[in-house]
Amino acid sequence: MTTATSQNISDIIRERHSVRKYDSNVKIPREEIVEILEKATLAPSSSNLQPWRFIVIDDLETKKELRQIAYNQEPVETSSAVIAVLGDKEMFKNIERVYRSSYEAGYMDEANMNRLIDSANSTYPNAPEEIRKNIASFDTGLVSMQLMLIAKAKGYDTVPMAGFDKQKFMDKFQVSERYMPVVLIALGKAAAPAFKTTRIPAKDLVEFI
Numbered sequence: 001m002t003t004a005t006s007q008n009i010s011d012i013i014r015e016r017h018s019v020r021k022y023d024s025n026v027k028i029p030r031e032e033i034v035e036i037l038e039k040a041t042l043a044p045s046s047s048n049l050q051p052w053r054f055i056v057i058d059d060l061e062t063k064k065e066l067r068q069i070a071y072n073q074e075p076v077e078t079s080s081a082v083i084a085v086l087g088d089k090e091m092f093k094n095i096e097r098v099y100r101s102s103y104e105a106g107y108m109d110e111a112n113m114n115r116l117i118d119s120a121n122s123t124y125p126n127a128p129e130e131i132r133k134n135i136a137s138f139d140t141g142l143v144s145m146q147l148m149l150i151a152k153a154k155g156y157d158t159v160p161m162a163g164f165d166k167q168k169f170m171d172k173f174q175v176s177e178r179y180m181p182v183v184l185i186a187l188g189k190a191a192a193p194a195f196k197t198t199r200i201p202a203k204d205l206v207e208f209i
Helices: 009-015 030-040 060-069 074-078 091-104 110-123 129-153 166-172
Strands: 052-057 081-088 157-161 179-188
Touching: 009 129, 030 052, 030 081, 030 129, 052 060, 052 129, 060 074, 060 166, 074 157, 074 179, 081 091, 081 129, 091 110, 091 129, 129 157, 129 179, 166 179
Parallel strands: none
Antiparallel strands: 052 081, 081 179, 157 179
């Protein structure tokens, strides 16, 4: 199987396309999905608070139910698994764990750890919820894109789906109000070529000052 070490990152980016037709006979082992997620979560995040959580749906009957919540989108049912990416609106609850972990790993001294903890605790808990939702949305976008590229490097295909009834999803999977569903990512092997698209040339989008 192709891996990121044997394939140029530029090739992976160019070859990744949103796939909507999946081979329903392909079953990706859960251990491999966890491996993909472990690498995806190396993505950057605001103050390294990692405001993301994941629900992986790979049971066929549950995927069929999810398909109705996702406005009957076929990849939900036919892909090997659907990874729901959730944003953590209360990412400040990760502060102590994140910085203490970095301290214990030897990446910072105790004084710096305490400074960062105090700084984050004075900022994030007091921020309006709308600001924290924006932060979580931005950071889950970073981890989601990284997830899809890592999956492609491992020979799998994906498609992100933001179109689904988020309240019904929360009800179905008993998601705490702390989290907000952001995107569903179908993961599997393509059963048909992806529909390719073009891009507006970068020179038409960039301005140097």
